[in-house]
Amino acid sequence: MNLKQLSELLGLSQTTVSRALNGYPEVNEATRERVLRAVKETGYRPNKAAQRLATGKAGSIGLVMPTAPGHQSDVHFGEFLTGLGEEAVRHDFHFVIMPADPDDEVAALRRLAISGNVDALFVAYMRGHDPRLAMLKSLSMPFVVHGRSFGTEPDYPYLDIDNEAAFNDATRLLLQLGHTRFALMNGPAHLDFAIRRRNGVVAALSERGLELAEDCTTHSVMSDEEGLIAMERFLQLPERPTAILCSSTVLALGAIRAVNQAGLKLGEDISLIAHDDVLPLLKPENFSVPLTTTRSSLRAAGVRIAQRLIGTVKQAGPFPEHELWKTELIVRASTGPAPQD
Template identity: 80%
Template sequence: MNLKQLSQMLGLSQTTVSRALNGYPEVNRETRERVLKAVRETGYRPNKAAQRLATGKAGSIGLVMPTSPGNSSDVHFSEFLTGLGEEALRHDFHFVLTPADPNDEVGALKRLAASGNVDALFVNYMRGHDPRLEMLKTLSMPFLVHGRSIGSEPDYPFLDIDNEAAFYEATKLLLQLGHKRFALLNGPIYLDFAIRRKNGVEAALAERGLALDEACVSHTAMTDEQGLLVMERILQMEKKQRPTAVLCSSTVLALGAVRAINQAKLKLGEDISMIAHDDVLTLLKPENFTVPLTTTRSSLRSAGVRIAERLIGEIKRTETFPAQELWKAELIVRASTGVAPAD
């Protein structure tokens, strides 16, 4: 069933039917109702490809889906996607997901934009001086960045959390509790958030004249497996030098790290304190850990909702948003942080 058939059925022109459907004012109320009724009865749906061709708008947002084999950011990605989806549903938008070779994300993005399949682009997992930014700026298509790219001129629209402040505050709390030796289980060093979180930790330490021991810093994929391995390695250090405070970039890393701590028969919150960043994953709640985890919290899902909201608003040109948003993470104290043990 297409417009032509529908309009013939109704004895109207395609123009009138189209206008009736799209809410133009110059259509008689009676006529409009007649059209709407017919649509309901026939189940007619406008062909999106044709609509897209005619209007240049497709009602869709383009995502490049990271697909490195073994890429395990997927819990975080999917949590975020859920948020995006929630909002998109309200506006009858959908997503076009292009899986991309991780070495060719710029290319994938370009192809997606040129395909005419999407109205706006979205990127995340930002790196330092991310090459995608330059490319996005040359495109005349709305885009939004989740995160930021350190080393690039901050002249692009983004939504990010204040990673530096979050880890600064977390470190400061641990310092106040008397901790002097710190470990940081971080995400891959090329990722912007990892760089900023490390900066935050170092800034807080520097205020006390302390420095982060590089031997106690890891940059790995954010899996529980890596968390376990790294923590095991760190726990093998001599007790006098071993960190008493651990910062984790994700509750997933923390999951593994806690297991290592348990296996070493150490007590979380007594022998070792831990603060993890909590993306509010449905799967993994810090309050459900055997020893509930102190966290810096910021919901990835809410970020998804907000990003969809902004992107869709921009496509519809209904609203103007502040181009750049920086969310504060909350520091939530639970049992995994305690006074530093006496040496």
């Protein structure tokens, strides 16, 4: 069933039917009713491709999903997507997801944008000096970035959490508890959040004249295996750290396994603070020793970004260009006073 058939069925022109459907004022209420009834009966739905071609809009948000044969699926991605979806469903928006090799992201994003089947773009996994920004700005298509790009002028719309403050606060807490030997288990070194979190830690430490040692910093994919490996390395250090900052509860999962295997007690021998994205599967309060965390819901960020994206497409703005969310520091049992040795 297409517009032409529907209009013939009704004995009206395509124009009138289209206007009736799209809520234009210049159509008789009785006619509109009649059209709407026919739509319900026939189950007619406008062809989105045609609609898009005609209007340039079709109610869709585009995003790139990093993927590759060896590439591990990322719970953070799914959680964020759920947030986007929660908002999108309210506006009858859908997503166009372009899977792409992580090394090919800028090209993939470009293809997605000029493919002409999205109205707006969402971009994540930001890097320092991210090359996608220049491309995005040249595109004249609305976009919102999750995160920021360290080293780039922040003249683009973003939503980010205050990573630096989060890890600064966490470090301060551990300092107050008397810790002096710190380690940071971070995400991939080129990612923006990793850079900022590290800076937060370093700044807090340097206030007390302390430094973050090279061998007390790891950068890796955020999987539990990597957490385990990193922690095992820390524990073998001659002066082993007593305070661990951890960029994700996923890493913490592995890290804690290592702590247990070494026969150490979390919250006593080792204090640990992890960043909590509020993943349903990894509730910090459900760890055998509940985790002290910096918290910010990834899903909530997804909802908000969808709001801004959809709002911009629908011209329902204005929206703030920049949002920087504070994280909460929630103290549980994984942190305690520095052990006396």
